Amino acid sequence: MSLAELICPAGTPAALRTAVDAGADAVYCGFQDATNARNFPGLNFTPEELAASVAYAHDKGTKVLLALNTYPPAGKVDLWRQAADTGARLGVDAFIVADMGVADYIARTHPGIRLHLSVQAAASSPEAIRYYCENFGVKRVVLPRILTIPEIRQIKREIPCEIETFIFGNHGLMVEGRCSLTNYLTGQSTNMDGVCSPASEVDYARHADGSMSSQLAGFTIDCFGAEEKAGYPTICKGRYTAPHRPDGYYAFEEPISLNLSRLLPELIEAGVHAFKIEGRQRSKSYVRGVVRAFRAAVDDIKAGREAKIADLIALTEGQKQTQGAFETKKWR
Amino acid sequence: MAVKDMTKLTLGPIAYHWSAEARRDFYARIADEAPVDEVYLGEVICSKRAPFHEADLPATIERLERAGKTVIVSTLAEVMLKRERKATGDLAAMDAPEIEVNNAAGLYARGRRAHRIGPFLNAYNEATIAWMAGQGATHVCLPAELPGPAIAVAAQAARDLRLGVEVQVFGRAPLAVSARCYHARAHGRTKDNCQFVCENDADGMPLRTTDDRPILRVNGIQTQSECYVDLLPETERLVADGVTHLRLMPQAVDMVAVARVFRATLDRTLSVAEADVRLAALCGDTGLSNGFYHGTAGYRRIAMASAG
Structure with a gap:
C-alpha cells in the first residue's frame, strides 16, 4: 500500500524547519562537503546543526534522511564513512x-539504520x-526520472522494496x-564533489545588440534576446549547434x-511509496509554497477527494514545466 | 621491468553505430595488424543497434581469438527495457568468453561467477573495488573522470586483491548517458522512431556552442567529450602506479596506427614526445586532452613537466 509520503528538500536548518512546518513526512539533507550531491556554497549542515534539526523534526514526527549519495574517489573514502558515523550518532532515520x-x-x-538507494545509483531495472x-538491505529505491508510469508499475511488482519518485523540481536529463x-x-565533478554547473564558474555577458549569453567556465551555454529572461547555464539545458x-x-x-502534480493519483495507484520534491538549493519561500501545495494534494487524494493543485508554475525554472518521461515514451 | 612488460593494451567496445560490414572489416584488420592484447566486443550504448551486428559476434570472436587476442564481451550501460534486461541476462549466462558488466542488472544476473567491471559501473574507490572483488570481479575499468592520485590508490587496491585494473588512455571520454536519444532529437525524431540516424556519424555528432566553439559529441543516448583523451605522456606513471591494462577506444581514425604508437611507447622504442606528435597527426583536427587525469577540466591539455 502506497503511503504517499512527502519527501522534502532541506538545504539549510531554516529550510528544514520550514519544510517540517509545512507538512513534510520526511526531509532530506546533507553535510557541508563532497559527501552529498548538492555541495553548494552556503548550503547544508554542520553536525551541530544536524543534531538540532533532527531534534526539531522528530519532535514534529518528521523523519530525517541523510544524503551520502556521491562517489568517494579512491583515497578519500574515510570522509564518507565519518559522515555516516556522525549521521548514525545524531539519529538520522535513513541514509541515501x-x-x-x-x-x-x-x-x-550501522545495520539498524535504513538504507535508501539514491537516484545517483541509476538503478532502473x-x-x-x-x-x-x-x-x-536497501529498503527504498529512488527511481531515475526516465521511466513511464506503466514501467514503474511493472518494476514495483518485481522488487522487494519501496519506491520513491521525484515529482517536482529540477528536471535532470542525464x-x-x-x-x-x-x-x-x-574540473569539478558531480559524482565525486557533489557539484553540478557550479555558480563560481557562471558568467553572463551582455552584447552590443542587447542580447545576453550565459557561460560556464568560459563556454557559452545559452543566449537570450534583450527581452528574454536569461536562464542559469546548466550544460544539459544549453543551446548548441549541430x-x-x-x-x-x-x-x-x-x-x-518537472511537475507531476497531475499524475499523483496514478503514481499512488502504481505503488509509489514516497514522492520527492527536488530543491535543496531553493529558498525557504519556495520550499514552503511547494510543500504546502503537495501536502494538500496528497491529503485530498488519500481522502478520496479531487486534488486541487495550486498553480506551481511560477516556482518552476524558466516558467515552463513538463511531465517528462513519466507521461509518455515519446519523451525519449 | 617485469611489471611493465606485462602491461596490456586493450581495444574498448565500439561506441558508435558502425555498420556490420564496417565492423567486420575493422576487426579483421585489428586481428591481423593491431598490437593489442585484448579486445572488448558488444553493444554498450543502444539496444536497438544490437540486431544489426550481433549475428557476427561468434565469427568475430573466433577471428580475434585465432589471432591471439583475448576477447571480452561488454554489456549495456543502461538497462531499462525488457529487451535490454534480456540481452544483459543472456550475456551474463555465458561461460565464454569473459564478460565486462556495465550495469548493476548485469551484476545481479552474473551472481558470483567471474566477470570484469566496466567503466559505467562507477568503481571509484578501494572500498567499492573490494566489494566487487568479493562478488567475483576479476578486473576493473576505472571511471574516465578519475584523477591520477585516485587512480594510483585504486590500482594498488585492485592489485592487492589480484584484480586487473584498466584505464582509458585514448578516445572520446564517455561523459553521460540518458534515456533520451539525442541523435533522434537532433533530427526531430524520438528514440522509438529514430530510423538509426546515428549511423551517419561514425565518430559522433559534433555539438558546438552558439559562438562556434566545439564542445561535445552526441552518440545516441550517450554524450561524449569533443576531445580525444590522450594519456600517452602519462602511460609510464600509470604503469608505475599499478595499472595493468590501457584501453584504446575505437574512433574513426586509423586505430591500428594508434595502437602501434601506444605499443611502441610502452616498449620504449618510441619517445613520448615523438609518439605524441604521431598520435596528433593521426587524429586530424580533433583536440587531445588529459584534464581528468590531472584533476582539472576534462577538455584541457596539461603539459608534462618532464617525462618522469
Missing part, C-alpha cells in the same frame, strides 16, 4: 547512498534494484550518477521543470 563501498560500510557498521536490496559533463568543462541544426537548438532539453 549510491556508492557500493559506502553502502557496504553502512550495512555492516528490477534486477539492478534487487542487487542493492539483496546485498545491502542518468544521475553517470554524468561528468560539469567535470569536463569545470550539422543539421545550424541555428542552435536545445540539444538535450529546454530549461524546464
Whole structure:
C-alpha cells in the first residue's frame, strides 16, 4: 500500500524547519562537503546543526534522511564513512547512498539504520534494484526520472522494496550518477564533489545588440534576446549547434521543470511509496509554497477527494514545466 | 621491468553505430595488424543497434581469438527495457568468453561467477573495488573522470586483491548517458522512431556552442567529450602506479596506427614526445586532452613537466 509520503528538500536548518512546518513526512539533507550531491556554497549542515534539526523534526514526527549519495574517489573514502558515523550518532532515520563501498560500510557498521538507494545509483531495472536490496538491505529505491508510469508499475511488482519518485523540481536529463559533463568543462565533478554547473564558474555577458549569453567556465551555454529572461547555464539545458541544426537548438532539453502534480493519483495507484520534491538549493519561500501545495494534494487524494493543485508554475525554472518521461515514451 | 612488460593494451567496445560490414572489416584488420592484447566486443550504448551486428559476434570472436587476442564481451550501460534486461541476462549466462558488466542488472544476473567491471559501473574507490572483488570481479575499468592520485590508490587496491585494473588512455571520454536519444532529437525524431540516424556519424555528432566553439559529441543516448583523451605522456606513471591494462577506444581514425604508437611507447622504442606528435597527426583536427587525469577540466591539455 502506497503511503504517499512527502519527501522534502532541506538545504539549510531554516529550510528544514520550514519544510517540517509545512507538512513534510520526511526531509532530506546533507553535510557541508563532497559527501552529498548538492555541495553548494552556503548550503547544508554542520553536525551541530544536524543534531538540532533532527531534534526539531522528530519532535514534529518528521523523519530525517541523510544524503551520502556521491562517489568517494579512491583515497578519500574515510570522509564518507565519518559522515555516516556522525549521521548514525545524531539519529538520522535513513541514509541515501549510491556508492557500493559506502553502502557496504553502512550495512555492516550501522545495520539498524535504513538504507535508501539514491537516484545517483541509476538503478532502473528490477534486477539492478534487487542487487542493492539483496546485498545491502536497501529498503527504498529512488527511481531515475526516465521511466513511464506503466514501467514503474511493472518494476514495483518485481522488487522487494519501496519506491520513491521525484515529482517536482529540477528536471535532470542525464542518468544521475553517470554524468561528468560539469567535470569536463569545470574540473569539478558531480559524482565525486557533489557539484553540478557550479555558480563560481557562471558568467553572463551582455552584447552590443542587447542580447545576453550565459557561460560556464568560459563556454557559452545559452543566449537570450534583450527581452528574454536569461536562464542559469546548466550544460544539459544549453543551446548548441549541430550539422543539421545550424541555428542552435536545445540539444538535450529546454530549461524546464518537472511537475507531476497531475499524475499523483496514478503514481499512488502504481505503488509509489514516497514522492520527492527536488530543491535543496531553493529558498525557504519556495520550499514552503511547494510543500504546502503537495501536502494538500496528497491529503485530498488519500481522502478520496479531487486534488486541487495550486498553480506551481511560477516556482518552476524558466516558467515552463513538463511531465517528462513519466507521461509518455515519446519523451525519449 | 617485469611489471611493465606485462602491461596490456586493450581495444574498448565500439561506441558508435558502425555498420556490420564496417565492423567486420575493422576487426579483421585489428586481428591481423593491431598490437593489442585484448579486445572488448558488444553493444554498450543502444539496444536497438544490437540486431544489426550481433549475428557476427561468434565469427568475430573466433577471428580475434585465432589471432591471439583475448576477447571480452561488454554489456549495456543502461538497462531499462525488457529487451535490454534480456540481452544483459543472456550475456551474463555465458561461460565464454569473459564478460565486462556495465550495469548493476548485469551484476545481479552474473551472481558470483567471474566477470570484469566496466567503466559505467562507477568503481571509484578501494572500498567499492573490494566489494566487487568479493562478488567475483576479476578486473576493473576505472571511471574516465578519475584523477591520477585516485587512480594510483585504486590500482594498488585492485592489485592487492589480484584484480586487473584498466584505464582509458585514448578516445572520446564517455561523459553521460540518458534515456533520451539525442541523435533522434537532433533530427526531430524520438528514440522509438529514430530510423538509426546515428549511423551517419561514425565518430559522433559534433555539438558546438552558439559562438562556434566545439564542445561535445552526441552518440545516441550517450554524450561524449569533443576531445580525444590522450594519456600517452602519462602511460609510464600509470604503469608505475599499478595499472595493468590501457584501453584504446575505437574512433574513426586509423586505430591500428594508434595502437602501434601506444605499443611502441610502452616498449620504449618510441619517445613520448615523438609518439605524441604521431598520435596528433593521426587524429586530424580533433583536440587531445588529459584534464581528468590531472584533476582539472576534462577538455584541457596539461603539459608534462618532464617525462618522469
